[in-house]
Amino acid sequence: MMSTTMDDIRDGGTTGHTDNIDRAGPPLVAMEDISISFGGIHAVDGASLDLYPGEVVALLGHNGAGKSTLIKILSGAYKRDSGEIMVRGERATISNPRDAKAYGIETIYQTLALxxxxxxxxxxxxxxxxxxxxxxxxxxxxxxxxxxxxxxxxxxxxxxxxxxxxxxxxxxxxxxxxxxxxxNAKILIMDEPTAALGPQETAQVADLIKELKKEEIGIFLISHDIHDVFDLSDRVVVMKNGQVVGSAKTSDVTKDEVLGMIILGKCPAGATPGPGAMKD
Amino acid sequence: MSDVASGGAVRPKTAGGGSGFKNFLRATEIDTRMLGMVGALLVIWVGFHILSGGTFLTPRNLWNLSVQTASVGVMATGMVLVIVTRNIDLSVGSVLGVTGMIMAIAQTTWFTPMFGFDNPMVWIATIGLGLLSGLAIGGLQGFVIAYMGVPSFIVTLGGLLVWRGAAWWVASGRTIPITDDTFKILGGGSDGSIGATWSWVIAIVAIAFLALAAVNARRQRKRFHFPVKPMWAEYLTFALSAGAVVVATLIVNAYLLPGPLAARYAQANGIAVPEGGLAISFGYAVPVLLFIGVGIVMTFVARRTRFGRYVFAIGGNPEAAELAGINTKRVTMMVFALMGMLAAIAAAISTARLTSATNAQGTLDELYTIAAAVIGGTSLAGGAGTIAGAMLGALVMQSLQSGMVLLGMDTPLQNIVVGAVLVVAVWLDTVYRKRAA
Structure with a gap:
């Protein structure tokens, strides 16, 4: 059941291959040079991230790479130490979850927060x-x-x-x-959306994501497991030690290359390196 | 949509299985925990009635029981919300003591000279000041707990000493008598009861209200095509609750003023005393009506307002409540402010009942209040509890105490029994919860 669904998605990807996301206008949301530290530990260190309407961006990294922390800044759960958040090209003030919701930013937490x-x-x-x-x-x-x-x-x-x-x-x-x-969310953040789900429910979430894309909603998928999100995403952004290793259109990289980014911080040719990329 | 037709049997989890009694409970939507509490209460009552040789289940004793329950009961309704938010308030007995003292001193030294003896402004100002003091004390403790991050156990443990000390300090240890007769009505007694006629008026209003609420609930559910209770269950629950109101009214009206008091009453109201003496009923005591009124308001607050919803959400998952955009600190502070105000209402009742404020007033009440809430099904883990349960819990605690007094049991033995009952009750509740989950 699950495999057929995943194959369907992959088929869709091969026929089109280019993502038809319109990146001409201002991004739906842009996080610029965000930093936050907890007791001297730089949980997020100068990370930048953007998202366009109808786009699915997978934010990947090991446990403790800083991806959940970064996204919690966007959803208003944490206050950043420095950096800017722009929503539709305008500077946004987000200091609590209520502010974030006012900008149409909705979050599905890993713990579900029910x-x-x-x-x-x-x-x-x-x-x-x-x-x-x-x-x-x-x-x-x-x-x-x-x-x-x-x-x-x-x-x-x-x-x-x-x-x-x-x-x-x-x-x-x-x-x-x-x-x-x-x-009426405009920006949806899903933190490990399928970690606790069975195959059938995972397929349901995949269908839902496709549907939401059609409605021009931008989606961040956060995961430590590349297999969960690779086929669903238009773009991948990889974090390591609180920094962005790099980002790439999903169609330009392979799973193995992305794994290399996650584990070693090594940026492949198809990706745009970030401040956290391995220097060689 | 098809749910409507199938009536009570829509819940898929339990449909088909279950005994007749379970189906009965499901149709009538009677809370099994409440049913258990009522059962326990009846066992206690009948037990004491037999042991005391038939003096427990008399109109006089039950009437007294209702008045004695009022003060702790009022505080228990607030303690539910405190415990639901995963906090505790150990200071309520001392807050009762200090607000009672504030009211008594303000009445005798300021309000009576200011407005004149028995001017209506005296009791209004007294109660107003009392409520404000309670609100301020509770709000202050709530602020320290919510915004300064000191655990409620510590803040209110400190409060227990601080407010008891404050009461002692302002009064220099004296007992302060209160003088306003209207204020004394809050304490019950023959002047603080409403008599047979008004008791029936209240009973009829209450029954009309019950009927209206049932009809309204049914209409709401029909409007949105939700499943509704079967008709027989509607009638049965209404009959049971209306019957309880009638029985309670009959009992309080069966408690008659003793001979000399009745004669004085007849003289004061110009009634001729007929042959065989006057039969004048006490009726509902004012503090009991106040207690029930507080219970209704608090139930409304807990279930129908945003504040109440947030209180329970915070108790269920504080982090989720915060992430949902709830100002959890403000809600926590408000819960403690409300608790302080309820302690002041309880103080008004107990001060009026004793017709004076003393240092020791409300000592140990925090423990009885917490016990009432916990026996009434409030979970110390937070997130679960009902106002009605806590009110019943207060009645259970008070029944135990007055029953033992009636049996002439020694005070140390009374304490041993109350303590043991509390532990057993919570253990039973834990077992129940495990099975229900």
Whole structure:
């Protein structure tokens, strides 16, 4: 099941081969020369990254390479020490998760970041509840919306009354994804989106990513495993020791070359080297 | 859409299996934990009734029980939210003590001279000042916990000493009597009860409210085509809750003013005393109504407001709440401010009941409050708990205590029993949770 889906995607890639991403305008988001350190350790050191509408950028690197930290700066969870974030060519002020959401930046965290003790609808609308005219929670309206969006993502989902603790890993994942796309996200960050999923659910996520691309949403896929994301991405960016090793269009590099970037920090010919590239 | 037709049997996990009783519970949506608590309460009541030779389940004792529960019960509703956010408040007994003292001193030294004896402004100003003090004390502790990052256990442990000391210090150890008669109504007693007629009015309003709520909930669910309870279950839950209201009203109305008090009442109101004496009912005590009112408001806050939703989300996963854009620090501070205000309400009740403020007022109440919340199903791991459960928990704790007093048990033995019951109750709850999960 999984292999057919992956083959489909690969077929799509070979027929087109060039990505038809329009990179003429300003990028959807650009992170420029971002640094952050925790107690003297440079978790991210002068990293730059950009993303265009309808593009899927895979951010790769070992555990501890700084990719999650970099992306948490974009989603407002961490405050950067230096650097700029530009959204659609304009300087953006992002100092907390609420700011990021105001710019249409939505994040699906590796931990999913769900409140386990409340139900799916409460999680979908957490921080952005629908209220009645009397200023009380409109649970019925929220459940109705939840049923709509979950019906699109996971038609078999029926457990709207149970706390999300009781749900399976895949169901929890679809709740987290639903929360991210419910509010017209323009930029979607997915941190290890398929790490906890079975083959069937992984294929579902792949389908979803293709669908979101059509809607001109830009997507960051973060992973330490190249196999998870290589076939889904238009571009790969590799980080090592808090620095960007380099970036390349996925069609210009092979998996082995990208692995070389991840493990050795060695930039192949098809890639644009970054500050973290191995000097030889 | 097809869910609507199949009614109560939509939940796929349990459909088909389960005994008749389980299906019954599912259809009526009765919380099994609450059912267990009511069961435990009934066992305690009947047990004491038998052991005490028939003095426990009397209108008089049950009425007293309701008044005694009010003060700790009011605080337990706030303690639920504190514990749900993975915090604890050890200072509530001392905050009760200091706010009670502030109210008594302000009333006797400022408000009564300022407005005149028994002027309505006296009790209004007294309560207003009390609530503000509670809010400020709780807010201050909340600020230190949320924004300065000191664990709530330490902050409120400090508060336990600080506020008890403050109460002692302002009053120089004296007992301060309160003078305003209207304020004393908050404490219950014959003047602080509403009588038979008003008790029935309240009962009818409550039943009408229950009916309205049931109809409204059903209409909401139909509007969005969600599954609804079967009709018989709607009627049954309504009948049970309305029946409970009627029984409670009958009990408080069956408690009659003792002879001399009734005679004085008749004289004061110009009623002729008929043959065989007057039958004047106490009816609901004002502090009990206040307790129930606080419970309703707190349930509303917990379940229907954004603040309540955030409190539970923070308890379930603080990091997720933060990432969802919730200002978790502000919510935490507000929870403690609310707790402080509830301690002040409890202080008003207990000060009015004792008609004076003392140093020792509220001593150990923090432990009874926490115990009530925990017995009522509030999880110390955070994220789970109900206001109604804590209110029942307070009633269970108080029933145990007054039952043992009624049996003439010695104080050390009482403490041993209460302590042991707390541990056993939480153990049972842990077992229940493991099985439910």
């Amino acid at each position: 409140a386990d003790n409340v139900d799916a609808a409460a999680n979908l609308f957490l921080g952005r509840e629908i209220m009645t005219p009397f200023g009380t929670l409109d649970d019925a309206a929220m459940e109705a919306e939840a049923r709509k969006v979950m019906g699109r993502l996971n038609p078999n989902f029926k457990r709207f009354k149970e706390p999300v603790r009781a749900l399976s890993g895949g169901q929890r994942q679809s709740v987290a994804i639903a929360r991210a796309i419910l509010f």
